[in-house]
Each structure stands twice: as C-alpha cells, then as structure tokens.
Amino acid sequence: MILRLAWSSLRRHSTRTLLAMLGVAVATAMLLDMVMMSSGLRESFRELLLSRGFQLRLAPRGTLPFDTDATIENASGIIARLRTNPDVGTISPVLGATIHVPVNGRVVTSSSLGVDPRVQGDYELLSGKDPMAADEIVVNDDFIRETGAKVGDTIEVSTGYNPQLRTYSGTRRLVITGRARFIYGASNQLATAMQISTLQEMGGQSRRDDASLFMIKVRDDARVESVREWAEREIPDVSALSIETALAQVDQRLSYFRQLALILGTVSLFVGFLLVTTLVTVSVNERVGEITVMRALGVSRAHVVQQIVIEGVAITLAGAIAGLGLGLITARYLNAILADFPGLPVAIDFFLFQPRAAWTALGLLTLSGIAAGIYPSFRAASLPIATTLREEAIA
Amino acid sequence: MTWGEAVVAARDLARDYQFGEERVHALRGVTFEIGEGEYVAIVGPSGCGKSTLLNLIGAIDKPTSGHVEIRGQAADRMSDRDATAFRLTNVGFVFQRFYLLPTLTARENVELPMAEAGMKAADRAQRARELLAYVGLAHRERHRPSQLSGGEQQRVAIARALSNNPALLLADEPTGELDARTGAEIISLFGKLNADGTTIVVVTHDEELASSAGRKIHMRDGVIVDP
Numbered sequence: 001m002i003l004r005l006a007w008s009s010l011r012r013h014s015t016r017t018l019l020a021m022l023g024v025a026v027a028t029a030m031l032l033d034m035v036m037m038s039s040g041l042r043e044s045f046r047e048l049l050l051s052r053g054f055q056l057r058l059a060p061r062g063t064l065p066f067d068t069d070a071t072i073e074n075a076s077g078i079i080a081r082l083r084t085n086p087d088v089g090t091i092s093p094v095l096g097a098t099i100h101v102p103v104n105g106r107v108v109t110s111s112s113l114g115v116d117p118r119v120q121g122d123y124e125l126l127s128g129k130d131p132m133a134a135d136e137i138v139v140n141d142d143f144i145r146e147t148g149a150k151v152g153d154t155i156e157v158s159t160g161y162n163p164q165l166r167t168y169s170g171t172r173r174l175v176i177t178g179r180a181r182f183i184y185g186a187s188n189q190l191a192t193a194m195q196i197s198t199l200q201e202m203g204g205q206s207r208r209d210d211a212s213l214f215m216i217k218v219r220d221d222a223r224v225e226s227v228r229e230w231a232e233r234e235i236p237d238v239s240a241l242s243i244e245t246a247l248a249q250v251d252q253r254l255s256y257f258r259q260l261a262l263i264l265g266t267v268s269l270f271v272g273f274l275l276v277t278t279l280v281t282v283s284v285n286e287r288v289g290e291i292t293v294m295r296a297l298g299v300s301r302a303h304v305v306q307q308i309v310i311e312g313v314a315i316t317l318a319g320a321i322a323g324l325g326l327g328l329i330t331a332r333y334l335n336a337i338l339a340d341f342p343g344l345p346v347a348i349d350f351f352l353f354q355p356r357a358a359w360t361a362l363g364l365l366t367l368s369g370i371a372a373g374i375y376p377s378f379r380a381a382s383l384p385i386a387t388t389l390r391e392e393a394i395a
Numbered sequence: 396m397t398w399g400e401a402v403v404a405a406r407d408l409a410r411d412y413q414f415g416e417e418r419v420h421a422l423r424g425v426t427f428e429i430g431e432g433e434y435v436a437i438v439g440p441s442g443c444g445k446s447t448l449l450n451l452i453g454a455i456d457k458p459t460s461g462h463v464e465i466r467g468q469a470a471d472r473m474s475d476r477d478a479t480a481f482r483l484t485n486v487g488f489v490f491q492r493f494y495l496l497p498t499l500t501a502r503e504n505v506e507l508p509m510a511e512a513g514m515k516a517a518d519r520a521q522r523a524r525e526l527l528a529y530v531g532l533a534h535r536e537r538h539r540p541s542q543l544s545g546g547e548q549q550r551v552a553i554a555r556a557l558s559n560n561p562a563l564l565l566a567d568e569p570t571g572e573l574d575a576r577t578g579a580e581i582i583s584l585f586g587k588l589n590a591d592g593t594t595i596v597v598v599t600h601d602e603e604l605a606s607s608a609g610r611k612i613h614m615r616d617g618v619i620v621d622p
Contacts, residue, residue, distance in 0.1 A: 001503075001506070001507060001510035001511070004499070004503070005496070005498070005499070008496075008498030008499060009498060011498070012497070012498050289492075289494060290494065290496055290497075293488075293490065293494040294496075294507070295455075295479065296453070296455050296482065296488050297482065297483070297488060297507065297508050297511075297555070297556075298479055298480065298481075298482040298483025298484070298486075298508055298511055298512075298559075299479070299483075299507070299508075299511050300476070300479050300480070300511070301475065301476070301479065303511065384456075385450075385455040385456070386447075386450040386455050386456035389450075389455075389490070390446070392492075
C-alpha cells in the first residue's frame with residue numbers, strides 16, 4: 001500500500017514529476033560524465049600503454065617517451081645489457097624522427113618511427129605487410145590522404161633537415177608496403193614506420209646507433225618493478241617507466257581535469273539533490289491534510305516517512321537511469337570533440353565508460369534521493385495532528 | 396457504569412492552547428463516561444471545545460491535565476507510537492471534509508487502515524467490499540473520490556473508519572458539508588451502525604443529527620453544562 005500511495009502521489013502531478021525527473025537526468029548525465037572523466041582518462045591511458053603488452057619503457061634520462069627530441073646513444077649496447085637480465089623478455093627499440101616527402105612540388109612533413117617490425121608495439125597493420133626490408137615503409141591513412149600515395153608506390157623520404165644549409169642528413173627511396181594505424185598517434189597526425197636501422201642510417205653518423213625509446217615486455221613470472229629498478233640502476237642514460245610510474249606522471253599532469261570533474265560532479269549532485277528536495281517538499285506541503293488524516297487513522301510515522309522517501313528515491317532513480325543513457329551519449333559527443341586535443345594520442349578516451357562509474361553515480365544519486373525525502377517526510381510525519389486538522393479545516 | 400468499564404472515561408480533562416502571549420482554555424475540567432454501544436452527540440456553540448474533546452478521546456491530542464481512558468487504556472499517557480497503533484485498531488474517525496485520499500479508489504481508501512494493520516491483500520479487499528456494500532456503495536468501489544458525490548464520499552469515509560472494527564467511532568461534524576437530503580442519509584447510516592452495536596460519538600451543530608443520538612452532551616466555554 002505504501003508503494004501504491006507513493007506511485008499515485010507521483011502520478012497526481014505527472015508533468016511536474018516528469019520535469020523533475022528530466023532535471024535529475026541532466027544532473028545525472030553531468031555527474032556520470034564527470035565521474036567517467038575523473039577516472040576514465042587515466043584508465044584509458046593505462047589500457048593504451050598495456051595494449052601491446054609492453055610493461056616497461058626506457059626513455060632518455062629525465063624525460064618521458066617522445067616528450068623531447070632527446071635520444072639514447074649506443075642502443076645496441078643497451079639492448080645487449082638488457083639481455084643480461086633473465087627477467088627481460090621482448091625488447092622493442094624505437095627511434096623517432098621527422099621525415100620530408102616531396103609531392104608535386106611541395107614537401108609533406110610527417111613523423112616517422114624506426115622500429116624492429118618483428119617486435120614493434122607502435123602500430124597496427126591495416127593492410128599490406130610490415131617493412132621487413134630496409135627500403136620499405138608503412139604509412140597511415142592521413143599520410144596517404146596528404147600525399148596521394150598508395151601501397152606499392154615508391155616515395156622519396158628525407159630526414160635530418162638542416163635549415164641553414166637546406167640539406168638533409170639522409171634520403172632514401174622507400175616502397176610503401178602497408179597501411180597502418182599508429183597506436184600513440186594524435187588526431188590528423190601523419191605517421192610512418194620503417195626499419196630502425198634505415199632511420200638510423202638516414203640520420204647520419206651521429207644517430208647511427210640511437211634510439212628514442214625502448215619498450216620492454218617482462219617475463220610472466222618476473223616483477224616489473226624489480227626490472228624497472230634494475231634498469232634505472234644499471235643503465236645510467238635512461239629513465240625507466242613502468243605503467244604505474246607512467247600513470248603517476250599522467251596523474252600529475254592531468255590533475256586539473258580531475259579537480260574540474262570533482263567540482264562539476266559535486267555541483268551536479270547537489271543540484272539534483274536540491275531539485276528533488278524542492279519537489280518533494282512542495283508535494284508534501286500540498287498534502288499536509290491528507291498526511292495528517294493518515295496519521296489520525298493510525299498510519300505510523302515511519303510509514304509516512306517511507307512513503308515520501310520512496311517518492312524522492314523513485315524520482316531520483318528514474319531520472320538517474322535516463323541520465324545514464326544521456327550521460328553516455330554526451331560523453332561520446334564530448335569524446336569526439338576532445339579527440340582533437342593537441343599532443344594526446346587519438347586512442348585516448350577522456351570519458352571511458354566503466355560499470356563502476358555508473359554504479360558510483362547511481363549510488364550517489366540514490367543516497368541523495370533518500371536524503372532529499374528525509375527532511376520533508378519527517379516534517380510531514382511530525383505535524384501535530386489535532387492542530388493541523390483544525391488549521392486545514394479553517395483553510 | 397463504573398470508571399474503567401466504559402468505552403470512554405474522561406476525568407477533569409483540561410486542554411489549554413498557547414497563542415503567542417495568550418493562553419486559551421479550550422477545555423476546563425470535563426468529566427464524563429460513554430458506555431459500550433452508546434450513541435452520543437456532543438453539541439454546543441462554536442469554540443466551546445467540542446472538537447478539542449473529540450481529539451482527546453480519539454487519542455490524537457493530549458490533555459493539559461486530567462485523564463482519559465479508552466477501553467481501559469490511558470490515552471493521555473501513551474507515546475506517539477502507542478497512540479498511533481491504538482487509534483489504528485480502536486478508534487475510527489469521520490471528518491467533516493471526508494479527507495479521502497484523492498489518488499486512491501473508494502475500495503483502496505477503505506483498505507488503507509487494514510493495510511496499515513497488516514491484513515493480507517485478499518482479506519482486506521474482501522472486507523472493504525463488504526463495508527462498501529454496508530454503506531450502500533458496492534457499485535462505486537473502483538471510483539475515485541472526485542467521481543463521487545459528497546454523501547458518497549462521506550459514506551466511503553465511514554466505511555474506512557469501520558475497517559479495523561474499532562471500539563469507538565468518532566465523527567466531527569459529519570453532515571457539515573452535506574445538503575439536507577444527503578445529511579439525512581448519513582444520519583440514517585449512523586443510526587444503523589449504532590443499532591448494529593457500534594459505539595458512536597459525534598460532534599455536531601446539526602440538530603437533526605444530535606436528536607438521532609441516544610444522549611447529548613452540551614458544552615459551553617470548555618465545560619459540560621446542563622441543557
């Protein structure tokens with residue numbers, strides 16, 4: 001009967017109830033998006049770093065991977081040193097560079113990665129084959145769109161541009177063997193990959209044995225943190241980053257987003273709470289006579305409170321469920337906008353849906369719905385029956 | 396009849412209200428008893444304390460001083476929780492303005508006190524139908540209050556008041572909002588209820604209703620007076 005009464009009370013002013021639910025839905029959508037953003041960016045980054053199974057990255061000392069143009073010298077020596085540790089599994093050296101390709105009288109500039117195609121973790125081949133020979137290259141769709149080249153074409157690739165002499169340190173004719181999606185590539189970024197030895201040679205004598213980064217898979221039974229500490233200790237030229245240390249760096253850099261999400265999430269939760277409290281209070285004020293009569297007939301204070309709290313929770317839950325859907329839609333839209341955020345890999349999701357985020361939002365809103373119903377319900381249930389009936393009769 | 400055996404026994408009941416600086420003495424020491432099966436009308440001019448007295452003997456208000464017992468239980472000493480539980484099963488209320496819940500049907504309104512008392516849904520539906528039939532509204536059980544006339548609403552309110560088979564039926568101006576013909580139907584229904592054994596106390600200005608009662612208690616300025 002309590003449920004029946006709560007339901008009928010909500011239906012009594014269906015338009016008002018619907019509007020309140022929509023208000024809660026909007027607040028929920030915002031809350032969900034903020035919860036998704038506060039943890040999603042980090043989780044998305046974590047998934048991205050782990051997507052190819054490399055748990056450890058060695059970058060030039062004091063830098064993050066590809067944060068600067070700095071390189072690590074004596075790459076072959078470092079690989080040999082790493083091989084002495086039995087816990088180290090796969091080692092994937094990467095050299096980053098800018099390449100220039102003449103196309104119909106203009107020069108197209110692109111980023112390029114020198115990799116070992118057998119163990120690389122930087123791109124996914126979409127079609128064609130890996131650059132297994134020294135004169136082969138794979139490119140992404142942005143590169144193809146910009147240059148008009150296609151798989152099978154031979155292109156002239158230069159690197160190491162000297163602006164004073166207007167010369168390049170090296171030029172090669174390379175055959176495009178495949179289309180690739182670059183995992184860490186930013187939106188609209190032109191990207192290519194070739195053998196690391198090719199890019200090293202094109203870089204000239206000074207870069208003949210350089211690498212920008214080493215990505216390492218640790219053996220299954222080994223502790224990543226132990227290997228990280230060992231690498232930092234044994235190889236003075238590098239900073240070793242595990243997923244966790246990388247995420248700590250990310251946390252530091254993205255604390256602005258998290259704080260923003262926390263503030264906006266709290267505001268939306270509070271707005272939802274105030275909305276439901278206002279609606280339930282208005283509804284209760286309109287029904288003071290009925291509630292007092294129920295009390296006079298013997299309906300307990302607890303049941304009156306329950307009925308009104310149920311009304312608050314019902315509005316909140318219905319609004320919250322609609323809001324979850326709305327939140328997912330807006331998150332997708334916002335994600336599409338933020339995908340162009342400069343310097344971040346396109347694969348990063350600002351708003352990553354996690355069931356825990358939805359449950360968190362739903363739980364917080366349910367609590368706020370209960371809290372929203374408590375004040376008006378206690379007020380209604382505590383009215384002095386005789387006095388209220390007399391005042392109602394006079395009114 | 397001796398103290399303690401009556402359905403209602405009031406002794407030196409007084410009730411004061413504080414309105415700002417002013418203290419109003421609504422009841423000034425009222426003593427009376429109402430026996431099992433009695434039909435009592437409390438009459439008197441407006442503001443004489445009739446409704447205040449009804450509230451006290453219905454356990455929805457507490458006296459400033461004095462004692463009131465209903466079926467031997469001290470209503471003036473009950474906690475709010477005990478008084479609520481007591482009203483649910485021992486007292487039925489009928490109000491001038493009916494106060495049916497507008498979102499419930501006639502039958503659901505009658506079922507409400509039974510549901511609160513924990514009666515099973517099927518049992519209370521059956522009893523609600525019987526009570527609606529008793530007050531002549533068997534055909535209106537699915538109607539909402541807005542679809543019923545004033546007299547019909549009051550009859551539903553009476554059926555609701557009887558739902559938990561109370562020892563005492565209290566009515567505050569039950570014909571106050573009704574026209575003469577409909578009021579007469581309600582008076583007739585009260586007569587029928589009393590004839591069937593229900594103890595009734597009505598507060599009224601309606602001479603016809605008061606005359607239908609077996610006993611009248613006249614009040615003036617918060618005290619019981621001789622007619």
